[in-house]
Amino acid sequence: MKVTVLGSGGSEGIPVPYCDCRVCKGGDHRFRTSYLITVKDKNILVECGPDFRAQQLKHNFSLDYLFISHQHNDHIEGLHDLRHIMLISKVKMKKINLLVSNKLHKDFLDKSIVEKEGIRYAYNRLIKKKKFNLSLMDYYKEYNFKNFSMFLFKNPHENKVCDAFLLKAEGKTIIYLGDVGKFYSKSIEIINNTNPDLLIINIPRFYSIKPKHVGIEDLTDLKAKKILISHFSHRTNLLHHEIEKEAKKYNNDMIVAQDGLIIDV
Ligand SMILES: [Zn+2]
Ligand SMILES: [Zn+2]
Ligand SMILES: [Zn+2]
Numbered sequence: 001m002k003v004t005v006l007g008s009g010g011s012e013g014i015p016v017p018y019c020d021c022r023v024c025k026g027g028d029h030r031f032r033t034s035y036l037i038t039v040k041d042k043n044i045l046v047e048c049g050p051d052f053r054a055q056q057l058k059h060n061f062s063l064d065y066l067f068i069s070h071q072h073n074d075h076i077e078g079l080h081d082l083r084h085i086m087l088i089s090k091v092k093m094k095k096i097n098l099l100v101s102n103k104l105h106k107d108f109l110d111k112s113i114v115e116k117e118g119i120r121y122a123y124n125r126l127i128k129k130k131k132f133n134l135s136l137m138d139y140y141k142e143y144n145f146k147n148f149s150m151f152l153f154k155n156p157h158e159n160k161v162c163d164a165f166l167l168k169a170e171g172k173t174i175i176y177l178g179d180v181g182k183f184y185s186k187s188i189e190i191i192n193n194t195n196p197d198l199l200i201i202n203i204p205r206f207y208s209i210k211p212k213h214v215g216i217e218d219l220t221d222l223k224a225k226k227i228l229i230s231h232f233s234h235r236t237n238l239l240h241h242e243i244e245k246e247a248k249k250y251n252n253d254m255i256v257a258q259d260g261l262i263i264d265v
Contacts, residue, residue, distance in 0.1 A: 001172050001265040002038040003198065003228070006045075006055040007031030008257035010204040010233030011074035013051065023234040031259055032074045033202060033231040035176070036061050039147045039169045044099070046176060052078025065145070066132075067099040069178035070162040071107060071119070079122040086131045097145070098132040101152050101163045105136050139163075140186075153190055157181040158212055166194060172265050175224070177201040179231070181211045183218070192223040198265050199224035202231030206238060206246065216250050230257035 007013075009030030016024050032049035036059065044065040050073070056063075069075055085091050108123045126132055137143050142151045148169035154161040155177065162178045164187065173196040177187075180201060191199065199222065201214075206229075208215030219227060229247065232238075238246065240258060247254040255263065 001169050001174065003174070003200070003263045003265060004036040004038070004059065004061075005228075005230065005257045005259060005261040005263075006034040006036055006059060007049065007051050008033060008230045008232060008259055008261075010231050010235075011072070012233065014232065014234050016234050019234060021234055021237070023237060023239060026239045028240050029259060030232060031055055033257075034078075035200065037167065037174065042147060044148075044167075047075045047178075048078035048082065049074050050077040053081045063093070063096050065097045065099055067165065067176075068104065069164070069176075070104065070157060070160055072179065073119070075178070076119050076123075079119055079126065082131075083122040083125050087125055087129055093131075095131060095133045097135055099135050099137065099150060099165075101154070102136045102138055103161075104163060105134070151190075153184075153187055155180045155182065155184055155187050156211070166190060166196070172197045174198045174200065174265060179204075180214045182214060188222070195223045195225065197225050198228060198263065199226070200228045200230065203229050204231050204233040204235075206232070206236045206243060216247065219254075220250055224253070226253050226255055226263075227251060228255045228257055228263065232257075 009032050013032050014028050014030040031051035034049050035046040037044040042064040043061050045063055046067045137152045139152050139154055142149050148167055151166040153164050157179045164177045167174045173194055175191055175196040203215050204213050206216055208218055244256045247256055
């Protein structure tokens, strides 16, 4: 299994337009956070954010599966481009296998609770035009796909939940947590019982900003062979090499995400 970091930036990316802070002027470049997990010859795109178009053009990946964790713009805005590619430009593409929880799918289809009208439109059009094969999942149940299995769970994130998954393939395990405001105890149990080969978590400010995001100090009790930290905001006030240095103080098995980084699992 292979994980490619397509983007490692927070919701505004780095650099931020018009910002002259030391991070934005420091030479780091981070697209909005997204990952490509490659299992055999199949790709799972994890999140479809605002930089999806640029990420696809840069890495030229095929899109077999798409996982979306929650409704925040930095995780779904690329659906607009996907709608244009598949429905307006009518580029010939095979159907994408959409991996989402039943809960998130219902939220997308439910007019009353969606704040981001435009994204809901893109999602609904792609569903209506049958561009997705729907693999709707319930939490705490394992689902088998061709070369991998997926088990969904969740954690609170702002006033919603963010869906997480445990993926098993080729005898290895990856846990993807996405954005986490705090951990449910059940999630900690899942992580520690699995002791995954790779744990992926978003910590935008590096340190915790409760209740929005946990930080590095919340990861010390988690059991994982390697932890990939990502989704960094310029508000960390830390350049990439400084994040690496700080992370070492907490755990030697911490990998700091950088755009284009490839991790063999
Ligand atoms: Zn800045
Ligand atoms: Zn979020
Ligand atoms: Zn986010």
